[in-house]
Amino acid sequence: MFADTASDGLYYGLDIGGSKIEMIACNPQLQVCHRQRIDTPHTGYADFLEAICTLVANADAATGHVGCQGIGIALPGIRDRASGRQLSANVPTLTGQHVSADLHARLPYPLQLGNDLHCFALSEAHGGAAAGYPSMFGAILGTGAGGGYCLDGRLLSGRNGIAGEWGHWSLPAHLRQRHDLPVLDCPCGLRGCLERYVSGSGLAMLHRHLGGDSQTAAEVIAAAQAGAASAQRAQAIHLDLLGHAFASVVLLLDPHVIVLGGGLSRYDALYTTLPAAVQAHLFAGVQVPPILPPQFGDAGGARGAALLARQAF
Template identity: 40%
Template sequence: MTVTAAFDIGGSKIEYARVGRDGTVSHRATLPTPHTGWTDFRDAVAALVAADGSQATRIGISIAGTTDSATGIAAAANVPAVNGHHLENELSTALGIPVRVGNDADCFALAEATVGAGRGMPIVFGAILGTGVGGGLVIGGRMVRGAHGVTGEWGHGPIVAEAVAARGIPVIRCGCGQTGCLDSYGSARGMERIHVALSGETRTSHAITEAWHAGDAAATRTIETFVELIAGPLSVIVNTIGPSVIPVGGGLSSDAALLSLIDSAVRDRVLGRYTETLVVPGRTRGASGLIGAAMLAEELPA
């Protein structure tokens, strides 16, 4: 019998579950992410598999980081224990089970394309708006793995530098090394950055969206600016790949009114005649890493 297990690995915790072909999640268990080196990390992964009776016959892993598609070597700023390791090979050997690894945004897109808001659709772009701006691309039900492990990363590159400067918002250097990345303005932290620049008020993204819902003028200006900065780059993605739907994940995706505003702004800017809602909340939130990782493992022989 085939039992597909999945891991969702982030900077604070390692989550484990079994995942059925229909995306049902069971046997969930969690351990803190070890930051004391590879051996402890590998042992934590093995302990979660053993705690479930070592029933898994194949494993998918979603990780907040990248895996170079040529070398298989992982790089994850928030999970330093895996840096420099070939996760698929080394964990397969340690566990005696085949392992597939994907980036967390890619796994979100795959989860949405298989059992979520993009189920059955030919081209799905999963976008992340939260602690950062990211994404993943699924075509014909298969995750697109770009050169050097990068696909769908529409948040990086100096794409909004001029738009930001024109609005009097400081043009800052991104963690990726470039200046004027959308990631610095289209994330939760970015919303706060826009707000302080435009209004002089320091507020959390949650407080800003709450104030916007209540009709606050300064918050409304921030949200309008935030949406404009996102809509330009996202419309280029739409024109380039022609997605049927863009499910959104990440912390900001829980605000339906915000996504609706982004949807309108994007559909106003694209060439295609999108009469249906294009930018929608993801339906697998809370389990998208686990589900997407499991769907990735489905590529492995049973």
């Protein structure tokens, strides 16, 4: 396999998560010839940089040093465009660091850094659930809520690199009042952000707000299936809020398809109930796009990072 890719070279993709780092090497057709996953170091920034360099060196050795055309890295959080410093809630050791400059200085190949949510969307737009659609929105529903937007297969990241951050839109006052919900602080520094209510952790929060004791979305879903009224009510509120959020995405971007990611994307019933919840917040004549599960799941981030490098270089 390695000899067949020698003429075109390889692209490396790394997905940085709070608990793991996944690395892949693939050819321009995205056929994976090397994969490695390690635990994310939380023992200091120097250990993080060393881990990335080791993963790249391991990929070189495993592929016979065919030649890497570029590396894409999917990072959680955002990079301040003025200072170049990273802000990451999931990997705190990166916060305040010049991650891009430090990796550029240490790695021997062209480097492209992107947001992990954007890389998920890019992966699903190429050979994934959104393949063949002119535009797509990838929406993550996990510990937080965010996403990315691709048009004709290319990622649109925006001036600040935050296009698709729908989770930090504010919960509308009329919905907060309808469901008697508190205004919650968000780690981003704002208050009332949608992700505090519509993410997987938000669903668990809604259940606790109604008197339940669930700590995870899976516990809420199990309790609702067992007939717990408070869990069923939490699900109904969550569906209404999520329907409004996605209706806003439709009105703003009008994507041809929405692909879900994160833990809630594994909840099959969501794909049958969510379209009507979105439609309830749209005016007559506007159609809800297909809402689909992801094809690559947890593997999408590294694949999308490799795609990011391929498109850049």
